[in-house]
Amino acid sequence: MEFMSSYYKEQYEFVKESREVLFGFCKKISEEDFVNQNSSFGRGGSIRNLLVHVANTYEYWIANLALNKNIIYAEYENFKNIQDVIILFNTIDDFMFKFISELDYFDNGISYKIKNINHSTKPLRLFSHVITHEYHHKGQILSLARHLEYIPVDTDIMR
Structure with a gap:
């Protein structure tokens, strides 16, 4: 499992x-534009809201479900x-x-319940979910x- 741990660390x-x-x-980006909500974009439609939504996803899947935090x-x-x-994402990094x-x-997977249905998943799937979710947003x-x-920057891993 040491190899897997180093793989996850490097990926993160x-x-x-x-x-x-x-x-x-x-x-x-100006603070006004940072919180400016645009209804064409989901999750509150502001840069701030999208970033906090990403953090919420890490909080839900990693902190609360996998690590049993409350x-x-x-x-x-x-x-x-x-x-x-x-500062919020520094906390997310700690959870990760x-x-x-x-x-x-x-080893036995991570159990969770959605809409009253029990599920189980492997850590790699959960890990992949939260990071691909971040890239989507x-x-x-x-x-x-x-x-x-604003002129966007290249945030790809390969730049």
Whole structure:
């Protein structure tokens, strides 16, 4: 399992590097535009709301379900600027590294319930879900920024 743990760590470092590029870009966006809601984009339609939604997904799947934490989800209104969101993602990173360090405990899978139906999944599937979810919304954030007349940056892992 040591190999798998190092694989997960390395993969998550790629995610964090890409996220840092996005955060650097977001620092150039005015605070007004950062929270400006556009109904054409889901999850509240602002860059801030999309980022907090991504964090909520990590909170739900990794912190609460996999790690059995009982945390209260971040709320959009509590984050006024990108610095607030960066602090939130530092907490997300802590959850992810704890999850990765405890991979051995998930030999029987991770159990969860959705709509009163019991499910079980492997850690790799859960890990893949949260990071691909982040990339999906990262694309929306960059598209939203373009609508706000900013020139998006390349946040791909391969740049």
